[in-house]
Amino acid sequence: xxxxxxxxxxxxxPQRESVLAQIAxxxxxxxxxxxxxxxxxxxxxxxxxxxxxxESRLTYRIQELVYGGLKPETIRHLEQxxxxxxxxRIEVRKRSANLLPIAGTRLLREWQGVEHTVTVTDKGFxxxxxxxxSLSAIARRITGTRWNGWTFFGLKNQRSKP
Numbered sequence: 001x002x003x004x005x006x007x008x009x010x011x012x013x014p015q016r017e018s019v020l021a022q023i024a025x026x027x028x029x030x031x032x033x034x035x036x037x038x039x040x041x042x043x044x045x046x047x048x049x050x051x052x053x054x055e056s057r058l059t060y061r062i063q064e065l066v067y068g069g070l071k072p073e074t075i076r077h078l079e080q081x082x083x084x085x086x087x088x089r090i091e092v093r094k095r096s097a098n099l100l101p102i103a104g105t106r107l108l109r110e111w112q113g114v115e116h117t118v119t120v121t122d123k124g125f126x127x128x129x130x131x132x133x134s135l136s137a138i139a140r141r142i143t144g145t146r147w148n149g150w151t152f153f154g155l156k157n158q159r160s161k162p
Contacts, residue, residue: 015066022062026055034058041065107135107153111142118153 026034034054038046041061046054070078101107105120116138119126124133132138135149143152150156 019062019066023059026058101155107155109142109153116142 026037029037031051031054034051035046037058038044038054041058101120103120103122107118107120107125109116109118116127118135118138121131124131125135125138126132127138127141135153135155136147137149139147139149139152148156
């Protein structure tokens with residue numbers, strides 16, 4: 001091998017290999033072993049979430065401990081972006097960003113032979129020129145009975161429940 005080729009060849013990094021080995025090991029650990037690892041790496045009780053969640057958070061934590069976490073200025077920048085998006089309102093922050101369809105989306109539902117159209121807005125929904133924050137309120141207005149608005153407009157698929 002030439003000197004130039006040897007120089008360009010990647011060298012073995014024991015630290016990187018150790019991280020990869022720890023991450024690979026997560027796949028073969030039992031749930032109780034994953035929870036024990038969580039206690040060791042985070043110093044807290046593990047949350048009651050599924051295996052996939054535990055593995056992903058443990059993977060991040062292993063890398064964070066070895067390579068370091070986000071820089072303080074990056075954390076501050078992300079917090080500022082979050083404040084711009086939700087204005088510091090906790091209820092908005094708790095709501096998943098992908099829950100609402102994109103503003104401008106039209107939801108169509110036929111009820112008792114009448115087609116009803118709802119338009120998604122930045123702040124909720126518009127039905128017959130009236131703003132609503134809840135699809136359930138619109139479904140109640142249409143049917144006269146209580147409905148889950150997401151189910152009524154076909155946005156909640158019962159088969160997708162775990």
